Amino acid sequence: MDPLGLVERCQRGDPEAFRELFRAHRQEVARLALRMLGRSSDLEDIVQEVFLQVHRSLREFRHGARFSTWLYRVTVNVVLMHRRAAKSRPVFGEASESAPAVDHSPFADEQVDRRRRVDAFHRLLDRLSEKKRLVFVLHELEGLPPGEIADIVGSPVLTVRTRLFYARRELLALLAQEPALATLADELASNPSSAPSGDDTAKEPA
Amino acid sequence: MSRDEAREAALRRVVREARSAQPPDIDWSRSEEQLLRATQRAAPQPPRRPTFTVAWAGLAVAAAAALWLVHERSGTRVTIAPPEIVEASEPLRKNADQLPVGSRVEARERELSVDHAKRATWTLAPNSSARLLEKGDRIALRLERGSVLSEVVPNPRPETFVVEAAGTRVAVHGTVFRVALEGSRVIVQVREGTVAVGPIGAVPAFFLKAPAYGDFASDGRSGSIDGRPLGETEQRRAEPTKLPLRPAHSASSAPAASVGDIELPLEPSISDIEAGFSSMVDVTSDCFGRNTVSAEGVQITVRTALSLRIEASGKVSDVDFQPPLAPEVEACAIGSISSVAFAASQQGAKVTRMLELKR
Numbered sequence: 152m153d154p155l156g157l158v159e160r161c162q163r164g165d166p167e168a169f170r171e172l173f174r175a176h177r178q179e180v181a182r183l184a185l186r187m188l189g190r191s192s193d194l195e196d197i198v199q200e201v202f203l204q205v206h207r208s209l210r211e212f213r214h215g216a217r218f219s220t221w222l223y224r225v226t227v228n229v230v231l232m233h234r235r236a237a238k239s240r241p242v243f244g245e246a247s248e249s250a251p252a253v254d255h256s257p258f259a260d261e262q263v264d265r266r267r268r269v270d271a272f273h274r275l276l277d278r279l280s281e282k283k284r285l286v287f288v289l290h291e292l293e294g295l296p297p298g299e300i301a302d303i304v305g306s307p308v309l310t311v312r313t314r315l316f317y318a319r320r321e322l323l324a325l326l327a328q329e330p331a332l333a334t335l336a337d338e339l340a341s342n343p344s345s346a347p348s349g350d351d352t353a354k355e356p357a
Numbered sequence: 358m359s360r361d362e363a364r365e366a367a368l369r370r371v372v373r374e375a376r377s378a379q380p381p382d383i384d385w386s387r388s389e390e391q392l393l394r395a396t397q398r399a400a401p402q403p404p405r406r407p408t409f410t411v412a413w414a415g416l417a418v419a420a421a422a423a424l425w426l427v428h429e430r431s432g433t434r435v436t437i438a439p440p441e442i443v444e445a446s447e448p449l450r451k452n453a454d455q456l457p458v459g460s461r462v463e464a465r466e467r468e469l470s471v472d473h474a475k476r477a478t479w480t481l482a483p484n485s486s487a488r489l490l491e492k493g494d495r496i497a498l499r500l501e502r503g504s505v506l507s508e509v510v511p512n513p514r515p516e517t518f519v520v521e522a523a524g525t526r527v528a529v530h531g532t533v534f535r536v537a538l539e540g541s542r543v544i545v546q547v548r549e550g551t552v553a554v555g556p557i558g559a560v561p562a563f564f565l566k567a568p569a570y571g572d573f574a575s576d577g578r579s580g581s582i583d584g585r586p587l588g589e590t591e592q593r594r595a596e597p598t599k600l601p602l603r604p605a606h607s608a609s610s611a612p613a614a615s616v617g618d619i620e621l622p623l624e625p626s627i628s629d630i631e632a633g634f635s636s637m638v639d640v641t642s643d644c645f646g647r648n649t650v651s652a653e654g655v656q657i658t659v660r661t662a663l664s665l666r667i668e669a670s671g672k673v674s675d676v677d678f679q680p681p682l683a684p685e686v687e688a689c690a691i692g693s694i695s696s697v698a699f700a701a702s703q704q705g706a707k708v709t710r711m712l713e714l715k716r
Contacts, residue, residue, distance in 0.1 A: 169396065173389060181380040191381045198383070199392050206396045211466060211484050265374050272371045291372050305467065319368070326364050332371060339370075340363035 154218040161209050173202050180226050186292045187230045187285070189273025201229045223295075224303045227285065234281075264331070271329035275322055283318035286311050453492055460489045464503070477509040477518050482537075487520075495519060504537030504544075511711055516553075516631055525577030526557045528627065532567065542580075545571040553627040563587060564624065624706045625667060625699045634710055637663065637694050644689035645682065645714040657716045663694075664709040671699040682714075 157175070160168030177198055184197045204225050212221055276284050282304070289300045290311075297315070301308045327333045358366065451462070453473040462471060464481035471489075472478050477496055481487060485503020498505070500522040509518040509529050516528040520536045525543040527536050532550025536543065545554055547567040554563040556577040565571050565582055573580030580587055641663070649657055661682060666675035676691045 166393065166396075170389065170393065173392060174385075177385060177388075178380070181383065185378065185380045186375070194380060195383050195388055199388060199395070202392050203395055208484050268371050269375045269378055272375050292376050294376075322368060323361075323364050326367060332367055335370065336360075336363045336367040339366045340358050340360060 155214065158209065158212060158218055169206060176222060180222070183223065183226050183293060184230050186288050189276060193233065197229060197233055201226050204229060220299055220302050227303060231281065267331040268335060271331040275325045275329060278325060279318055279321055283314045286314040287318040290315055456489055458489055458492055462487050462489065475510060477507060479505050479507045481505050497521065500536055500538055502538060504535055506535045508533045521557055523575035524557055525573055525575065526555055528553050541575050543573045543575055543577065545573065551627065564627065623703050625702050629700045630706065630708055633697050633699050636697060638712060640693040641690040641712060642714055644686050646716050648683065648685045648689060649716040659714045661712055662709050663712050666707050667699050667705045669702055669705045671701045673697055
């Protein structure tokens with residue numbers, strides 16, 4: 152599907168094209184929002200808000216720009232606004248999403264451990280500054296190159312690389328404070344063969 | 358494997374695990390229907406005009422804007438300058454000193470902030486535009502499109518910052534709030550402080566205390582606050598036939614019931630409070646000047662918070678300065694302040710303002 156063709160039809164006011172655009176990109180928007188937030192509550196509202204913003208601003212989208220980058224930028228802005236608004240709202244003992252569901256499959260324990268580690272990782276991410284967290288998520292979880300991240304966040308590439316470097320260093324320093332991750336590091340130290348092979352994406356930025 | 362290597366390996370693994378996490382199942386068909394309904398409700402926005410067209414249009418409306426401003430704001434210290442079109446190219450911050458009154462400010466793909474030094478900063482969201490109406494004692498802007506987030510430094514003077522959007526006027530003292538034009542609605546989100554909302558040219562009818570979300574008709578006469586529809590009483594206050602509010606500083610002790618059949622507002626209006634405070638600032642400054650001795654050429658500056666309890670009847674009680682002023686200054690000021698009366702209301706109000714006194 153040609154995203155720019157869809158965008159052009161949307162810009163001409165074709166509601167069916169907007170529906171198609173939503174269907175084509177809703178999953179990636181939801182995934183990015185989940186990775187930025189670390190939890191799934193409000194995810195549906197956020198996706199709707201993103202596409203409302205897209206609908207309002209689509210006329211401003213310039214051809215020649217990458218639609219995916221533009222959509223990332225809209226999503227990032229909506230999620231950041233949501234995070235800021237959520238900080239000012241009182242929290243009424245929201246049930247933890249990390250409560251393991253009952254699972255009787257042979258890999259249930261491993262799944263629960265993995266879930267705990269991912270939750271712990273998001274807690275660590277939450278302790279980073281907003282700017283560092285954002286570039287780390289876009290690079291390490293979304294797999295975007297620093298150049299594209301620079302376009303999304305409106306900063307020079309060098310700044311993006313610097314933020315990535317410090318984000319990673321802070322995460323490594325904080326790792327020991329999360330028992331689930333400290334245990335993993337201990338296991339890997341005593342039994343290196345359990346370390347995952349390949350895919351070393353958390354490299355030092357060049 | 359060393360400890361550092363093990364931590365790096367642990368981070369790599371958990372990053373990979375986090376990457377594989379998928380969003381939960383969402384009822385996409387329901388979500389899609391809701392979204393399409395919402396987009397249909399939104400009024401269609403006019404297509405963008407090329408820059409040169411905007412520039413000519415700006416020049417063309419200059420005369421009209423000037424005439425309108427003179428007509429609408431005669432008696433105010435507004436100077437009409439040729440409008441300037443400011444676009445969101447670098448730099449994305451503008452100093453308001455460089456903008457003549459009447460300037461149209463437009464943010465395209467990025468936010469654009471305008472700074473009024475030590476007084477306020479307003480930030481246009483992408484694809485928004487506003488016109489600067491006043492920047493003297495009061496800063497006023499008219500939101501033409503999109504949304505504006507305003508951060509206003511507290512000031513003892515009344516209503517130092519005003520945003521107009523469609524037929525609605527949003528006035529504040531010191532606060533952080535956002536005003537957005539969404540189709541035919543005016544959305545007001547208050548993050549800090551209190552704002553007064555009402556039709557342009559009428560007494561403010563609605564008050565939003567942070568955190569609050571107001572959704573108003575474009576004429577500012579009806580709507581809802583935090584999802585609660587505004588009652589008839591509140592909407593009646595927004596009518597051009599205003600409530601016969603008792604004038605401030607009347608020193609009357611008439612009880613609330615004497616206002617007659619008209620239901621009283623919950624609190625005194627912000628305009629009323631600010632007008633009262635304005636005279637209190639003058640009184641306190643005068644007392645401070647008369648009762649403070651300073652050597653030739655030495656300026657003394659004191660900062661204090663003045664807190665008042667305004668009774669339902671409009672009378673002032675519990676005047677307090679923190680930190681306290683010199684006893685003779687307080688005695689002088691409190692005597693005069695206690696004689697000021699506000700409009701009657703259902704529950705009165707507690708108000709605090711920072712004062713800066715100089716001698």
